[in-house]
Amino acid sequence: MITMKNIIREGNPILRQRANKVEFxxxxxxxxxxxxxxxxxxxxxxxxxxxxxxxxxxxGLAAPQLAVSKRMTAVLVPGTTEEQDPLFKHVLINPTILSESVQMVALGEGEGCLSVDREVPGYVPRHNRIKLRWYDLDGNEHQARLNGYEAIVVQHELDHLNGVLFYDHINKNNPFVIPKDMLILE
Known part of the structure; x- marks a missing residue:
């Protein structure tokens, strides 16, 4: 069973490397x-x-956060009520964003990360809508259109596969600047 002690923290060089493609x-x-x-x-x-x-x-949890440099991540966005099925629950192998909206979005409360043990205030601009392609554990290809919170979560996880942490996206001079037309999700 994975616990917090298995998750590497910021400062570990693996979090800044591009993860390797997974072979089937x-x-x-x-x-x-x-x-x-x-x-x-x-x-x-x-x-x-x-x-x-x-x-x-x-x-979300990406393999690089467990010191494994592979393009693999798990995403589990719960439903809005306890009885509701998850909004998005998949293990993504070799995921790729095929297209993304011009419209940007950020979480009003900012983002957090299991590999970052501190609060980093500021808006993290993300694409509001994405078209995602990934492979499942059996090598079957899947595609989905995601928007809002699910799109934000998936982009955060894909960043881990590319050596990027969420706070890299925050405006250093003005962390709470809202670029023109960016939506804020509360």
């Missing part, structure tokens, strides 16, 4: 890693389990 068929180790990453997200979103193991809640 997946090795048993890669399949286990993918399943373990999704299990971490499920556990982190379960208040009882999270408290028991000291897990910070997460909606």
């Amino acid at each position: 068929p997946l090795s048993p180790e890669d399949k286990k890693l993918a399943q373990d990453m999704m299990e971490f997200l499920e556990n982190s979103q379960n208040e009882e389990i999270a408290e028991k193991y000291g897990l910070r809640a997460g909606v």
Whole structure:
């Protein structure tokens, strides 16, 4: 079971490297890693389990955050109510953004990261809509159009695969500047 002690923190050079493409068929180790990453997200979103193991809640976890330089990430965006199915729940292997909107968006409360143990205030501009392609554990290709929060989460995770951390996007001179036409999600 992945816990917070398995997640590397900012300052580790692996977080700043471009991750390597994953080859198919997946090795048993890669399949286990993918399943373990999704299990971490499920556990982190379960208040009882999270408290028991000291897990910070997460909606995404990328292999580089576990010191594995591979283009693989798990995303679990919960539904808006407890009974609702997740809005987006997938392990993404070799994900690629095929297209993105001109319209930008940022979370009003800013972004956080399991690899960053401090608050970094400021807006993180992201594309409001993206078209995503990825492969599942069996090598099947998938595509989805995402917008708003789901698009933000996926872009944050894809940044991890490219050696980018969320605060790299924050305007250094004015962290709360709102570029023209950017939406703020509260």
